[in-house]
Amino acid sequence: KPENEVMFRSLGFYPVARTADALMLEDRRDGIDRFIAALPQKEGIKGACVVNCDPFTLGHRHLIETAARNCDFLYVFVVSEDAAHFPAGDRFALVERGTADIVNLAVAASKNYLVSRATFPAYFIKDRVRAEDVRTEMDIAVFATKIAPGLGITRRFVGTEPFCAVTRAYNEKMRELLPAYGIEFIEI
Numbered sequence: 256k257p258e259n260e261v262m263f264r265s266l267g268f269y270p271v272a273r274t275a276d277a278l279m280l281e282d283r284r285d286g287i288d289r290f291i292a293a294l295p296q297k298e299g300i301k302g303a304c305v306v307n308c309d310p311f312t313l314g315h316r317h318l319i320e321t322a323a324r325n326c327d328f329l330y331v332f333v334v335s336e337d338a339a340h341f342p343a344g345d346r347f348a349l350v351e352r353g354t355a356d357i358v359n360l361a362v363a364a365s366k367n368y369l370v371s372r373a374t375f376p377a378y379f380i381k382d383r384v385r386a387e388d389v390r391t392e393m394d395i396a397v398f399a400t401k402i403a404p405g406l407g408i409t410r411r412f413v414g415t416e417p418f419c420a421v422t423r424a425y426n427e428k429m430r431e432l433l434p435a436y437g438i439e440f441i442e443i
Contacts, residue, residue, distance in 0.1 A: 256276070256277065256278065257273055257275075257276070257277070257278045259278070260278055260280075263278075263280050264280075267282060268280035268281065268282055269281055269282070269283065269284050269285075269286070271286070271287050271368075271397060271401065272393060272396040272397040272400050272401060273396065274392040274393055274396050275392075277390075277392070277393055279373060279374065279393055279396075279397065281367075287368060287397075287401050287402075287405075288405070290366055290368060290402075291401070291402060291405035291406060294330065294361060294363055294406060295328075295361050296406070296407075297327065297328035297407075298327065298328075299326070299327025299328060300326045300327045300328075300409060300410065301326055301327065301328045301329070301330065301406060301407050301408045301409060301410070302322050302323075302325065302326035302328075302329045302330070302408060302409070302410035302411065302412055302441075303329065303330045303331075303332065303398075303402075303403070303406075303408045303410070303411055303412070304318060304319055304322050304329065304330075304331050304332070304411075304412045304413070305332045305334065305365060305369045305370055305398075306318070306319070306331060306332070306333055306334065306350065307333075307334040307339060307346065307370070308333060308334075308341075308346045308349060308350050309339035309340050309341050309346060310340070310341050310346065310349060311346065311349035311350050311353045314414060315350070315353070315414075316353055316354070317414075317443070318412065318413075318414045318443050319331055319350075319354055319357065319360070320354075320357060321412070321443050322410075322412035322441070322443065323357050323359055323360050325410070325412070325441065326359075326410055327359060328359050328360065328361075329357075329359060329360040329361075329412075330360070330361055330363060330406060330408065331350060331354065331360055331361070331362045331363070332363050332364070332365040332369050332370075333346055333347045333350050333362060333363070333364055333365060334346070334365050334369070334370045334371070335347075335364045335365045335366050335367070335371065336370070336371055336372060338372075343364070347362065347364060350362050368397050368398075368401075368402065369394060369397065369398060369402070370394060371394075373393075374393045374394035374397050375390075375391055375393065375394040375425070391424065391425045391428040391429070392428070392432070394425075395428060395429055395432050395433065398411070399432070399433060399436040399438060400436070403436065403438055408438065409437060409438055409439060410438065410439045410441055411429060411433055411438055411439070411440055411441065412441050412442075412443060413426050413429065413440070413441070413442050413443070414442070414443055415442055415443070426442065430442070
C-alpha cells in the first residue's frame, strides 16, 4: 500500500511506480534505471509492443511488422516470466529470429517490469479471474511513468484480442489510461 512507503524505504526498498492503491518497490536503488539504460537509445518516433508469443505466430509477426512500419524505432518486450507453454528463453529466441529482418527494432526481455507477476499477476491466472477483476494499473504505471519516458516511447501497439478476456481488459485499460501520459494506443 502507498501509505507504507516510508516503512519499506527504511528497510532498503526503492519505489518503482505507484497507483492509487498499490506501490511497487524493489531492493535496488537503480534497478529500473539500469534496465532502461541497457536498451538502445534511438531518435525519432518510438513505439513499443509487449508480447508473450507462446509461441511466436504469424499474427505476432504481423503486429510487430506493422508497428515497426508506423514508427522510426520499435522496442519489442518479450514477457520474461516462465509461466507459459514455451520457456521464456525459447519464446525470446523465437521472437528474435522471427523479426531479425526488421532493422528498426530491438527485442528485449521484460524482466519484472512489464507483464510480470509483480505488475500484472492476473495475466498468469487467466483461467481463474474474471475480466472485471483484472488489475492492470501497476503494469501501465511502470510503462507510462518509467519505461516510456526513459526511452522516449510515444506509441504502444497491441493486437486485437478476440479470445482472452484478461488481455482484452488490459487493452481497454491501456486505451483509457495511456493518452493521459502522451502515449498513443494503437490496436492492430
